[in-house]
Amino acid sequence: MSSESNYYVPEKSVLPFAAATGLGIMALGAGLAVQGKTPLILLLGLMMIAVVLFFWFSTVIQENMDGLPSAQLKRSYVMGMGWFIFSEVMFFAAFFGALFYVRVFAVPWLGGEAAIPLIDDFNSEAASTNALLWEGFKAEWPLMINPDQVAGGSTFVGPEHSMSFPGWANWYHWLPLWNTIVLLTSSWTVHVAHHAIKHNNRAKFQRWLGITVALGVIFLYLQYAEYHEAYVEMGLTLESGIYGTTFFMLTGFHGFHVAMGTFMLFVQFMRSFKGHFKSDDQFGFEASSWYWHFVDVVWFGLFIFVYILS
Amino acid sequence: MAHGPAKGIGRWLFATNHKDIGTMYLWFSFAMFLLGGFFAMVIRAELFEPGMQIIKPEFFNQMTTMHGLIMVFGAIMPAFVGLANWLIPMQIGAPDMALPRMNNLSFWILPFGFALLASTLFMEGGAPNFGWTFYAPLSTTYAPPTVNFFIFGIHIIGASSIMGSINIVSTILNLRAPGMTLMKMPLFAWTWLITAFLLIAVMPVLAGAVTMMLMDINFGTSFFNAAGGGDPVLFQHVFWFFGHPEVYIIIIPAFGVISAIIPTFSRKPLFGYSSMVYATSAIAILSFVVWAHHMFTVGMPLAGELYFMYATLLIAVPTGVKVFNWISTMFRGAITYETPMLFAIAFVILFTLGGFTGLMLAIAPADIQYHDSYFVVAHFHYVMVAGAVFSMTAAVYYWLPKWCGRMYNEALGKTQFWISFIGFNVTFFPQHFLGLAGMPRRYADYSLQFTDWNMVSSVGAFIYGASQLLFLYNVISTIRSGEKTDDPKVWEGAEGLEWTLPTPAPFHTFSTPPDVK
Ligand code: HEM
Ligand SMILES: [Cu+2]
Numbered sequence: 134m135s136s137e138s139n140y141y142v143p144e145k146s147v148l149p150f151a152a153a154t155g156l157g158i159m160a161l162g163a164g165l166a167v168q169g170k171t172p173l174i175l176l177l178g179l180m181m182i183a184v185v186l187f188f189w190f191s192t193v194i195q196e197n198m199d200g201l202p203s204a205q206l207k208r209s210y211v212m213g214m215g216w217f218i219f220s221e222v223m224f225f226a227a228f229f230g231a232l233f234y235v236r237v238f239a240v241p242w243l244g245g246e247a248a249i250p251l252i253d254d255f256n257s258e259a260a261s262t263n264a265l266l267w268e269g270f271k272a273e274w275p276l277m278i279n280p281d282q283v284a285g286g287s288t289f290v291g292p293e294h295s296m297s298f299p300g301w302a303n304w305y306h307w308l309p310l311w312n313t314i315v316l317l318t319s320s321w322t323v324h325v326a327h328h329a330i331k332h333n334n335r336a337k338f339q340r341w342l343g344i345t346v347a348l349g350v351i352f353l354y355l356q357y358a359e360y361h362e363a364y365v366e367m368g369l370t371l372e373s374g375i376y377g378t379t380f381f382m383l384t385g386f387h388g389f390h391v392a393m394g395t396f397m398l399f400v401q402f403m404r405s406f407k408g409h410f411k412s413d414d415q416f417g418f419e420a421s422s423w424y425w426h427f428v429d430v431v432w433f434g435l436f437i438f439v440y441i442l443s
Numbered sequence: 444m445a446h447g448p449a450k451g452i453g454r455w456l457f458a459t460n461h462k463d464i465g466t467m468y469l470w471f472s473f474a475m476f477l478l479g480g481f482f483a484m485v486i487r488a489e490l491f492e493p494g495m496q497i498i499k500p501e502f503f504n505q506m507t508t509m510h511g512l513i514m515v516f517g518a519i520m521p522a523f524v525g526l527a528n529w530l531i532p533m534q535i536g537a538p539d540m541a542l543p544r545m546n547n548l549s550f551w552i553l554p555f556g557f558a559l560l561a562s563t564l565f566m567e568g569g570a571p572n573f574g575w576t577f578y579a580p581l582s583t584t585y586a587p588p589t590v591n592f593f594i595f596g597i598h599i600i601g602a603s604s605i606m607g608s609i610n611i612v613s614t615i616l617n618l619r620a621p622g623m624t625l626m627k628m629p630l631f632a633w634t635w636l637i638t639a640f641l642l643i644a645v646m647p648v649l650a651g652a653v654t655m656m657l658m659d660i661n662f663g664t665s666f667f668n669a670a671g672g673g674d675p676v677l678f679q680h681v682f683w684f685f686g687h688p689e690v691y692i693i694i695i696p697a698f699g700v701i702s703a704i705i706p707t708f709s710r711k712p713l714f715g716y717s718s719m720v721y722a723t724s725a726i727a728i729l730s731f732v733v734w735a736h737h738m739f740t741v742g743m744p745l746a747g748e749l750y751f752m753y754a755t756l757l758i759a760v761p762t763g764v765k766v767f768n769w770i771s772t773m774f775r776g777a778i779t780y781e782t783p784m785l786f787a788i789a790f791v792i793l794f795t796l797g798g799f800t801g802l803m804l805a806i807a808p809a810d811i812q813y814h815d816s817y818f819v820v821a822h823f824h825y826v827m828v829a830g831a832v833f834s835m836t837a838a839v840y841y842w843l844p845k846w847c848g849r850m851y852n853e854a855l856g857k858t859q860f861w862i863s864f865i866g867f868n869v870t871f872f873p874q875h876f877l878g879l880a881g882m883p884r885r886y887a888d889y890s891l892q893f894t895d896w897n898m899v900s901s902v903g904a905f906i907y908g909a910s911q912l913l914f915l916y917n918v919i920s921t922i923r924s925g926e927k928t929d930d931p932k933v934w935e936g937a938e939g940l941e942w943t944l945p946t947p948a949p950f951h952t953f954s955t956p957p958d959v960k
Contacts, residue, residue, distance in 0.1 A: 139954075140618065142539045145449055145457040149548035156602070157555025160595035164559070167591050167661045189544075205617060209541035212613040220605050220647045227651025227681055231666060239674035248744075258742070266669075281670035289671035372663035375672035382658065 141201045148189045155181030190400075194409070194417065207416060214420040218427050221390070225431050228386065232379045232438060236274055240375065243280055244272025275443050279374035292369035292377060296359075297443045308359045309440045312352055313432065316391075319348035320429040323398070323422045333412040335405065342402050342418075345425070349395030356388045383439055387431055394428045397421040447950050456551075459543035460950060461528045462846075464550050468525025469839075471553055473915070475517030476832075478561070480908055482510040487870075487904040490897050493889050503887035504572035505564065511575025515693070516600055517557050519831045523696040524549070524607050526838055527635045529846065531611065533941035533948065534629045536620025536957045541613035545606050552603035560596040563589035574885060576686065579667035579678035583659045590660065594653045601646045608639035608646075615639075620940070622959035626717065629939050633720050634699030637727045641688045641695070644731075649685040652678065676741050683734035691730045693827060694794075695723060697834035698765060701787050703939070704841050705769050708784035709776025710936040715768040722761035722768075729758050739810045748807045755805035759798065766795050781934075782856030786837035789864055790830060797825025800875065815885075818878025824871045836863070836914060843918065844933045848947030849925030855917045862910035869903025 159178025166172040196202060202210075241248045245263030263270060267280040275295035281288050299307055326341035360381075363369040371381050401418040404410065410418055448454050448463065458464050485506050489497050498506070528546065532539055540546045563570040568587035571577065582590060615636045619628070628636075655678070658664040665671025667678045698719075706713045713719065735743060735751040743751075769791050778784070800822040804810050813819060844850050873896040878884075882893045889897065932942050940959070944952050 140538045142543050142951075143459050145453065145459055146544050146547070147457050149544050149546075150456045150551050152548050153551030153555055156552055156599045157559065160556065160559055160599045161592070163595045164589075164592035167657065168588055206541075208617050209613045212617055213542055213545070213609050216609045216612055216643055217605075220609075220643045223644050224647035224651055227648040227655075227684075230684070231651075231655065231677055231681065234677050234680060235673060239669075239677060240672055243669060243672065243674075276672045279665075279671050284670070286670060289665055289668070370663075371658070372665075375665050378658070378664035378666055378671065378673065382655075382664065 140203060141196070141206050143196075146192075148185055148192065152182060152185045152189070155179075155185055190417075194404075197414075197416075198409075210416055210420070214423060218423060221427065222431075225383075225386070225434075228379070228383050229434065229438065232383065235375050235379065240274060240276060241272045243267055244270055246272055274376070276374055276376040281374075289372060289374040290368070292363075292367055292373045294367040294369065295376065295443065296363070296367075296369070296380060296440055298441065308355050308362075309436060312355050312359075313436050315348050315352045315355065316429050316432050319345045319352070320426055322348065323425050327415075327419070327422055330405075330410055330415050330418065331412055338410075339402065339405050342398060342405065346395055346399050346402055349391060349398065349425075352391055353388065353395065356384065356391075380439060383435055387428065387435055390428045390431070394421065394425045397424060458547050459539070461532050461540045461543070461546065462948065462950065464540075464546050465525045465528030465530075466846075467550050468521050468528060468553075471550070472518050472520075472522035472525060475513050475521070475557060477911070477915075479510050479513035479518055480911060482506045482513070483904060484908050486510060487901040489887060490889070491901040492898070493891055493894055495888060498887075500887040501569060501572065504574075504885070505570040507885050508571045508574050508577075509561070509564070512560065512571070513557070514827075515575060515689070516597075517553070519693050519827065519835070520604065521553055522835050523635075523638070523693075523831075524604075524611075526631075526696065526700070526835070526842075527607075527611055530842065530941060531614055531632050531635060532618070533944060533952055534632050534939055535615065535618065535623055536940050536953045536959060537614060537618035538951065538954050538956075540610050541618055542610050546610050549603045549607040549610065552599050556596045556600040556603065559592050563592050566592075576682060577656075578682070579656065579659070579675045582678075583656050583667055586660065591657070594657045597653045598650055601650050604642050604646045608642040611635055611639040612643070620953065620956035620959050626720070627959065629699075630702040630713065630716070630719055630723075631696070631699035634695045634702075634723055637723055638692050638695045641692050641727055641730065645685045645688045645692075648681060649689075652681040652685065655681070676738070679738050679741060680735065683737045684731075686737065687734040688727075688730045690823070690826070691726060693831045695727065697790070697794075697831045698723060700834045700838045700841075701769060701790050704783045704787040704837055705772050705791075706938065707841075707934050707936040708781060708787070709773045709778050711772055711776040712938070713768065714771035714774075715764070718764055719768055722764040725761040726758060729754065729761070733758065736805050736807075736810070739807045740814045752805060752807040756802065759802055762798055766791060766798075781840075782851070782853060782860055783837040783841035785857065785860045785864075786833045786840070789860070790833045790837065793825055793829030793833070793867075797822055797830060800825065813878060815883055816878035817874040817882045817884055820884050821871050821874035821878060824874070828871070829867055833863075839918065841934070842941075843921060844925075844928055845941060845944075845946055845948055847922050847925070848927060848929060849921050850928050851917055851921040851925055855913070859910055859913045859917060862913065863907060866903050866905075866907030866910055870900050870907055871903070873897075873900045873903075 155178050157178075158174060158181060162172070162175030162178045166175045238248045242259045242262060245260045247259060267283055270280045270283040271278070275292075275297060277291045277295065279289040279291050282290060296309065304310065322341050323345040326338050326345060329337035329341060369377050369380070371377055398421050401421050404417065448460065449457070454463060455467060458467070485498065486503065489495070489503055528540065531537070566589050568589055571582070571587065571590055571593045573581035573586060615628070615632055655664070655666040659666050659668060665673040667673050667675045669675070702713055702719060733751060733755045735747060736755040739748060739751070800818065804813055804819065804822055840851060840856055877893055877896050877900070880893065882889055929946050931944060931946050933946060940957060941948070943957070
């Protein structure tokens with residue numbers, strides 16, 4: 134509830150309009166690029182957005198250093214970030230939902246089975262779907278042989294290997310496990326950094342924030358290695374049916390968010406050398422760290438539902 | 444802070460003022476309303492008689508698709524955001540929106556997004572032609588190449604909605620004047636708080652849906668392709684998980700508008716304020732768990748059919764509470780029938796009618812007959828046009844004098860009301876009969892026995908369309924030459940902080956928050 138007066142309302146600003154223009158150009162360019170036409174417009178849009186964001190954040194930081202924002206405005210920023218993260222959660226929810234749907238319903242039905250015995254009365258319908266459309270297709274997860282292959286097609290060729298746990302004998306080969314360790318550790322290190330800046334210990338703050346960024350980079354590298362292995366050695370690609378689809382889309386969007394988060398933290402790291410952040414005022418850093426924790430939680434969901442339970 | 448508006452075009456391009464941004468939203472949405480309306484006229488002209496007269500079937504499909512998309516995302520949603528921008532700060536005693544620059548970004552994305560969407564009409568392959576619900580595989584395997592622009596257009600329009608909603612939530616939660624507790628807030632602010640929450644929750648799911656399409660179309664994934672182990676029905680689940688809350692996103696701010704107008708012209712406080720808040724919240728929460736009532740015919744397990752049927756029927760309870768409260772507010776009130784009140788009363792009657800047809804559709808075994816027929820078209824136009832659009836019209840008549848310090852022409856307003864009312868019902872009531880008789884929706888042609896009612900419907904549509912031009916004329920002539928008024932209250936029965944401000948509302952209001960008792 135508002136109690137302070139003088140809420141800061143900027144007079145006018147070119148930034149929003151420039152950002153909207155950038156987004157418009159990006160959308161047009163992306164539509165062209167995916168059709169195999171020129172990627173230049175997309176690049177132009179992205180560059181515009183990047184430039185605008187740079188100036189936008191600079192402006193906000195400058196305003197903060199000039200002491201313009203009241204405690205109330207800072208609360209608006211906090212809420213803004215919080216609700217933004219909520220919207221991101223819902224974006225991932227769509228893809229997790231798709232994963233659950235295909236695993237619990239779609240694939241079993243294609244294979245001629247009731248999805249949930251007793252509740253699902255689909256036994257007979259599913260059986261005829263299977264018999265008439267995809268005879269010989271067997272439901273399994275990870276899905277290694279697609280309906281298309283069973284019917285003699287070759288559009289969607291299943292993978293040779295899946296990303297599932299390779300067994301205790303080979304556990305140390307299993308990248309997802311290392312990724313989990315890396316990311317969980319990084320959530321802890323960013324927390325330590327936060328603690329440090331709150332106690333005005335800048336050197337410690339920088340050290341632990343730097344470690345966090347490094348862990349983010351390691352994670353990304355490991356994921357790159359995993360993808361490389363998937364494409365080159367396992368025959369697991371975006372095109373290898375619903376298993377590859379859900380695997381790459383979920384981990385891919387997560388990886389993209391890790392990249393964003395790493396970049397955000399890196400920016401905070403650089404800012405700390407310019408003397409930004411005080412023991413009672415480090416919102417830019419805090420917002421990035423919330424984002425980082427969110428990315429971490431999503432990974433946990435991925436680790437369980439994409440890697441372990443399969 | 445004490446400055447007036449900037450001069451020239453920069454006032455609009457670089458705006459941070461909630462009133463200016465609200466004005467842009469309102470004009471933009473009206474322009475989209477006319478564009479979408481024009482498409483509707485094309486559709487109704489073609490359907491006036493059986494056989495193909497004016498356009499080709501392929502183009503007809505583009506028209507229905509663009510009509511739906513533009514009306515939902517371009518006309519109704521931005522119109523209510525415009526209203527929120529104008530009113531929420533004034534109603535809760537805030538100096539502006541919480542994040543003024545992001546506010547302007549949310550707005551300016553829209554012209555770009557819709558320019559992109561509309562430009563597909565002139566591109567090779569034509570505009571999207573798969574209906575506003577863009578079911579796969581029509582929107583993937585069989586889509587025109589312009590689907591890619593549609594996808595990215597939806598992405599940025601969705602980003603605009605999310606940012607707009609984050610702004611509204613932050614404004615309401617953080618910028619209320621001292622003493623303005625949540626349960627003292629005008630219902631319009633409440634309904635927008637709930638709507639904004641719904642938007643933040645489901646717009647990302649829509650983004651997910653179009654992203655899956657994008658991947659299936661261009662990058663060989665198989666979300667919606669059974670050959671790769673996916674399922675086209677998955678698309679419908681993801682879409683309607685967004686889509687059903689979306690229809691409430693459209694109607695819930697309308698509830699807020701009606702809850703402001705009816706008390707004013709009944710000269711009684713709103714009956715059952717807190718039950719209104721709870722009922723609206725209940726509707727919002729339920730809206731997350733009923734989505735598959737749009738999918739009764741896709742072949743769900745019986746348990747699914749039953750669950751979604753009963754859950755949907757449950758929504759009638761809180762909806763009934765609201766209708767009951769509006770009627771009780773009017774009961775024994777000293778009612779006068781100015782234009783906003785006429786629209787509000789029509790809203791209550793016609794929205795309730797739409798709710799009833801909704802209940803009929805929610806009964807799974809019956810819906811197997813009604814589904815994808817004109818009965819559904821009639822249902823949702825009763826709730827979206829007589830619901831959302833009527834309430835928007837009411838809102839403009841109601842608050843316009845406050846905004847510009849000039850009174851609209853009451854006689855013209857009433858005329859416009861009656862033409863709209865008659866035109867609307869002549870258009871859509873017969874569509875119930877058509878649907879029950881078995882006429883499917885989204886076809887460019889129909890068999891002969893449907894001719895009479897289609898002709899009636901088309902005539903009604905032209906009348907309704909014309910009445911909107913009258914509305915436009917009335918609004919413009921009010922702004923330019925309406926009778927001046929400086930009465931802060933405008934309507935003697937109006938309550939709320941916005942009516943304590945001078946008329947017309949100054950550029951900056953509540954720079955220091957008022958004290959609310
Ligand atoms: C008591 C409240 C309501 C109930 C029980 C209800 C129920 C339904 C059902 C079961 C359908 C699916 C019909 C079919 O496709 O066979 C439907 C369609 C629809 N409803 Fe409602 N509805 C209600 C209120 C609303 C409201 C308030 C709105 C929007 C403002 C709305 C907008 C729509 C739309 C747009 C469709 C059609 C979507 C499409 O397929 O294009 N409904 N409704
Ligand atoms: Cu629905």
